[in-house]
Amino acid sequence: xxxxxxxxxxTAEERRVLDRLWQRLQNSRTAPVHEGGLDVLGxxxxxxxxxxxxxxxxxxxxxxxxxxxxxxAQACDTIExxxxxxxxxxxxxxxxxxxxWDLWQANGLDEGSQMAHLDALNYARSYAVVGADVFGDPVIxxxxxxxxxxxxxxxxxxVTAAARFxxxxxxxxxxxxxxxxxxxxxxLFLPGMTIxxxxxxxxxxxxxxxxxxxxxxxxxxxxxVNRPRISDRSGRSEMLRVIPxxxxxxxxxxxxxxxxxxxxxxxxxxLGATREDFQDAAGNQIPAWEAYLGKVxxxxxDQAKAGQFPAAELRNFDVxxxxxxxxxxxxxxxxxxxxxxxxxxxxxxDSIRAEEARLVKNCERRMRAFSGAWEQVMRLAxxxxxxxxxxxxxxxxxxxxxxxxxxxxxxxxxxxxxxxxTKVFPSTYGPEALGLSVAEQDRITELWQEQDPSARLxxxxxxxxxxxxxxxxxxxxxxxxGGG
Numbered sequence: 001x002x003x004x005x006x007x008x009x010x011t012a013e014e015r016r017v018l019d020r021l022w023q024r025l026q027n028s029r030t031a032p033v034h035e036g037g038l039d040v041l042g043x044x045x046x047x048x049x050x051x052x053x054x055x056x057x058x059x060x061x062x063x064x065x066x067x068x069x070x071x072x073a074q075a076c077d078t079i080e081x082x083x084x085x086x087x088x089x090x091x092x093x094x095x096x097x098x099x100x101w102d103l104w105q106a107n108g109l110d111e112g113s114q115m116a117h118l119d120a121l122n123y124a125r126s127y128a129v130v131g132a133d134v135f136g137d138p139v140i141x142x143x144x145x146x147x148x149x150x151x152x153x154x155x156x157x158x159v160t161a162a163a164r165f166x167x168x169x170x171x172x173x174x175x176x177x178x179x180x181x182x183x184x185x186x187x188l189f190l191p192g193m194t195i196x197x198x199x200x201x202x203x204x205x206x207x208x209x210x211x212x213x214x215x216x217x218x219x220x221x222x223x224x225v226n227r228p229r230i231s232d233r234s235g236r237s238e239m240l241r242v243i244p245x246x247x248x249x250x251x252x253x254x255x256x257x258x259x260x261x262x263x264x265x266x267x268x269x270x271l272g273a274t275r276e277d278f279q280d281a282a283g284n285q286i287p288a289w290e291a292y293l294g295k296v297x298x299x300x301x302d303q304a305k306a307g308q309f310p311a312a313e314l315r316n317f318d319v320x321x322x323x324x325x326x327x328x329x330x331x332x333x334x335x336x337x338x339x340x341x342x343x344x345x346x347x348x349x350d351s352i353r354a355e356e357a358r359l360v361k362n363c364e365r366r367m368r369a370f371s372g373a374w375e376q377v378m379r380l381a382x383x384x385x386x387x388x389x390x391x392x393x394x395x396x397x398x399x400x401x402x403x404x405x406x407x408x409x410x411x412x413x414x415x416x417x418x419x420x421x422t423k424v425f426p427s428t429y430g431p432e433a434l435g436l437s438v439a440e441q442d443r444i445t446e447l448w449q450e451q452d453p454s455a456r457l458x459x460x461x462x463x464x465x466x467x468x469x470x471x472x473x474x475x476x477x478x479x480x481x482g483g484g
Contacts, residue, residue: 021163025149044072067253071246072239076121082404107140116142120224124235130220130380138381162189162221249324256317333358363404371399
């Protein structure tokens with residue numbers, strides 16, 4: 001299915017597509033935050049984005065007191081922490097497929113899927129790319145939208161072109177190059193063709209290394225899109241609803257920092273004093289910080305009067321921050337304790353589940369959106385595994401997710417045992433209903449077979465009936481040697 005074509009130059013149409021994708025990537029990275037700019041969204045997630053201010057609340061010289069709150073990251077992490085894939089099944093009635101799970105594990109997608117989900121929630125999309133290694137086995141990688149982009153057909157909604165750009169090797173994993181950097185190579189994905197390119201030094205021309213022609217039914221690039229809509233299939237970041245409230249809370253926290261700095265020592269005043277009253281015995285001026293700390297309040301001038309202003313009340317900041325936390329929690333559909341420290345604790349487990357109802361439904365919506373992408377990835381991987389032939393029944397392929405709610409294991413076990421006792425569930429469905437992984441389910445099945453007396457008896461009878469193979473008849477040469 002993969003044919004290497006001799007290296008050559010990009011055609012005019014291929015160059016136009018590559019340039020268009022490069023410009024699309026640059027525009028998406030440098031766009032403002034309200035348009036989903038990737039660079040600024042990354043800074044919000046990393047809590048490296050200072051709030052927008054009109055400049056009146058931060059006095060000159062006190063810029064270091066500006067405070068950043070990580071609520072946007074909390075909006076993503078709260079959902080991502082509950083998105084765990086546990087397997088795939090060919091249909092709703094089948095058990096999870098061990099072959100598909102082996103393929104998943106071989107490509108390290110336990111960790112890769114977590115990163116793909118987090119980037120999709122953060123940047124509105126991420127990517128999974130399916131290819132083949134030198135032995136023809138499928139290779140699945142996850143890619144960041146900071147370095148990859150795609151085009152989609154308005155008619156079929158399918159990906160028609162995609163490009164993955166590779167950062168210069170000396171800049172990889174360095175934090176100062178997260179938002180920008182030099183591009184050293186690229187991969188251009190087109191229908192029936194994958195083109196590997198390198199870039200000449202100092203941003204020069206693209207040079208084709210090789211072309212890999214294939215007959216795959218789709219471009220092997222699958223976007224994972226968060227919150228897509230019919231009018232905007234590129235998706236939206238999970239942080240966009242919380243960012244304005246987080247900015248407002250950052251301003252309140254910065255004001256609190258500045259008020260604390262100025263009110264740490266109560267403000268004092270002196271009436272009737274002269275400049276000479278703030279000089280030492282040698283006539284030198286006393287430093288301002290000594291006067292600030294109160295070392296000169298014993299004045300020889302009997303006309304001078306000292307006093308102290310009352311300290312400012314800072315409780316209003318606490319109220320404002322709690323209000324912002326309530327707004328952020330309501331926008332994200334999570335309990336208040338997720339965004340406001342010191343919130344009232346729920347009174348019971350039922351109260352916890354009731355408060356998390358919107359969060360659980362939000363996670364289930366994300367699961368449904370991401371399921372289609374992962375199922376397409378697995379179909380492409382199987383297409384490579386079976387050399388262009390897909391097994392029947394894959395149109396009903398389904399992703400198995402871990403329950404996003406938070407029931408206790410005791411509650412789940414009680415539920416499953418009652419379902420098995422009333423014959424709603426067969427006993428063999430118990431481990432799967434408990435949410436155990438495919439490997440754990442297989443191990444439990446093996447242990448039950450070892451403990452089953454009938455299974456042990458059948459195994460022993462099978463061993464007893466296995467007669468030793470008869471010795472081969474001696475050859476004429478062996479007979480002659482023996483007789484001699």
